Amino acid sequence: MSKRVIERLKAQFGERILETHDYRGDDTAVIAPGDWLEVATFLKHDGECAMNQFVDLTAVDFPEREPELPRFDVVLHLRSLSSGYQRVRLKARLAENQGIASLIKVWAGADWAERECFDMFGIKFEGHPDLRRVLLYEEFVGHPLRKDYPIDRTQPLIPYRQVDGLTKLPPFGQDEGQPFGRIQWQQRLDGRDNQVSPAIAVQLGQKRALSDSSAHEGEGAKE
């Protein structure tokens, strides 16, 4: 961690750095969510800070400190690989349903970190091109790392997804391959039908493939 970065931030942004602390040597600056992108961009491009490595982005939920302070802390860790491995932690306080700017244009590594943060806390990152759940599934109800997530309840069962415009290609139609249980065993035992399996029956000419457009009509006529 580096005092220098904090000093630089204070010199540049003045009052807009709301708080700083260095508990156990981890230098931290708290800023308003509105300044998030600007400060981050500055940290990366400023020659003295040069925070070129994205380390981590996460959030912490403090529901009890409402209404004095907003509920979430969004926490960003950064490191400079070119300037003495100095590190800094940036924090912003965020109310529920309040968005914050996405950092994906500054550090590409923010992509999955922000998606995870959205998944676990429901924080909306404005400007993220593909903000969807990453660890959990789309139909999951709620955001599990929030403190008020009902941990003693189970998630609802969901039906199979229906994807529009997705139909199976011809080789995987109903009548091809070696299907299981398609033989009419009663008919076969009665001696009326000696077919081995639909696919072989098609090859032997005993039966026409269902994918033939005329096959359905033919069968319909037989019945």
Next chain:
Amino acid sequence: MEPIEDELSEEGALELPTEPMRLNMGPSHPAMHGTIRMVLDLDGETVKGVDIQPGYLHRGFEKSCERGTWQQVFPYADRLNYVSPMLNNNGYASAVEKFLGIKVPERCEYYRVILGELARICDHLTCNGAGAMELGAFTPFLWMLKLRDFIWDILEEETGARMTHSFSRIGGMAKPPTENLERNVLDLIPKFEKTIYECERAVLRNRIFLDRVEGVGKLSKDRAMELGVTGVMLRSTGIDYDVRKSCPYSIYDRLDFEVPVGHQGDNYDRFVCRMEEMRQSLKIIRQCIQQMPKDGPVSVTDVRVMLPEKPAVYNTIEGTIAHFKLVMEGIKVPAGEVYSFSEAGNGELGFYLVSDGSGTPYRVRCRPPCWFNLNSAHEMIIGGMIADIIPTFGSVNMIGGECDR
């Protein structure tokens, strides 16, 4: 024999019309470790787009940590990177120690480094062995896993478990090193050197292997930094960032070792870097064996952090109370937040801990190296062939337990 006249090429390559195809790879594909799904957009065999979908092994690590005491996180931490659990144990223990502001005894530091480096060798052996196997070289895989088993024997003798050790404690280790540690490790060295030498001979001069890894899955320096890539993947691009060297923790500043770096960040560089890192790990272990104090405690004696000795618990009221308080209420960690990081098998393993002053963690955020390494795989895969996904994904060394947590 006369060569066949190559008339086809004169007519020009057969121009078959292709149309884009969407292909689902995984999660049940064996090379996807059963935990990653890739939705590929293909043009012929070239990958035009990929959507990597993790999460099939998500068990709620971070949420689970919020219900027990600080000590009860260790078994969960074991199951993050289950190929090198000792490194996770050490990483988490040192994070809480940083929070508490305590320093563990020197003997403990050496012991942690020895076990951790053994775990790192296991990690790299598994990655390189499996990577070679996926390209058809089955023999090095068996040799490497055999060697890994010898290392697991040592770890079993020391910790009592082959894989999920849960052996570190906040403020020390569960047990002092056994008498056989030194002999076991020294016995391992010739086996190790023979295996590594033979595997390199078998693989690194093999045309089939080299064609599949050289120049495949490249990652540039700048992109690697921006993407938060760490560990071998970052070093293979030519950046010499190793937490052990750059921000020395524990006793790494007293040890003499080198950080291997690559040139262009392709699969070959990653493979060779891992091979060399194993040698360096062994060098570290050898020095630690020599330097480690033969006697002395392996844990702090503060009863607010470590359980007291059993005779004290059974015979004195102070010991009983201390034991009871630690087990029922847990270690009281002061309110605040810390970020502590160490070099794990795949890169920088960070723990961002938040405490509200009680005996239960308020938030345990694990910064998994795999998560960011896998995110960068998008760039390495797009533009390549579909068959190149296998070696590239293999050399990323995604470990499901750590990536999905």
